[in-house]
Amino acid sequence: MTHELLIAHVKKLVDPRPEDLNLFTSKLREVVVTKGKFLIQPDTHVNHEYFVVKGCLSAYYLDKKGNKNIVQFAIENWWLGDFDAFYNGVPSKLHIEALEDSTLLAINYDDLQILFQQAPIFERYFRVLVTSAFISLRKRILSSLGKSVKERYVEFCESYPNIEGRVPNYQIANYLGVSAESLSRARRKMRALKKT
């Protein structure tokens, strides 16, 4: 049941055989995180990557001064994790916190390697996914250079459809690297324009 969303996501990007999908779903484990709880905390060993079936989470980094820096939000249909920790076996650096009660599907490192060996179509699936994540991340960096708050918020809404109202304004501002006040102003103007 829970697998349907992920299977649809896979099929949008690649063309797996039924046995590839069966192997994949046999490796998945359902994980539930209630609002305010953590999926990952810093300085821990990370053995899983996660696909969001329902809910909303944020991944953030606390710098030496204790400032929170949000690096990713994840809603339905997003993968998330601490990829450096997962792929390179180093201690995690991120907090991943549930902003809503969330249901995820987890795959562990060894199972993912078996999947790549036995159902190489998933090499393609994850190659396409991570290429697109890389492009988005680079665009986000470029976007912080010379684009207006409004332009950056519009791009954000395109990346995260339906996130409006689910994440507090100040957290979106943190992610975009702008002040909460200037984001509120930009959002008010956009709403006023929509009404006219």
Add this chain to the structure above:
Amino acid sequence: MTHELLIAHVKKLVDPRPEDLNLFTSKLREVVVTKGKFLIQPDTHVNHEYFVVKGCLSAYYLDKKGNKNIVQFAIENWWLGDFDAFYNGVPSKLHIEALEDSTLLAINYDDLQILFQQAPIFERYFRVLVTSAFISLRKRILSSLGKSVKERYVEFCESYPNIEGRVPNYQIANYLGVSAESLSRARRKMRALKKT
């Protein structure tokens, strides 16, 4: 001859059959860019990705105010390109300029798709590569938060071994998002420590 470095790079990450490598090398075209010339310019169609066999290049973005923002350096054994333009067919946003006379191997989009179909081991090769590029990019963002100039420069030298002396100090400072003065200071201190 020119292919040897790239074949060694492929073999470090995956285990291709001889026929996979033959297909791959049959798709590569050698490109030479002399110092100061451009491999890619903004608002153009990008049909190739490039592997550096010899030389040094920088990819940068000119923002609305005309400020140069260096997003990547590439030396021997690095892939580079404007990935958004290449994969999504949108006009390029980057300048890619040769900082030294450079020799590259280019693969075009259609040939890469054929390669993925006929030699799927390259799905794995590029998945591993782009995953590692994504992790590096995210680390670079986190690194700009709360890390000292010295720490950031040390990480930079780990990513780009042998780049010292090939790229001017102010360009490395631009890439790291620090002032040229503070980078010079950090580099002087590190040299002084090495001598003692």
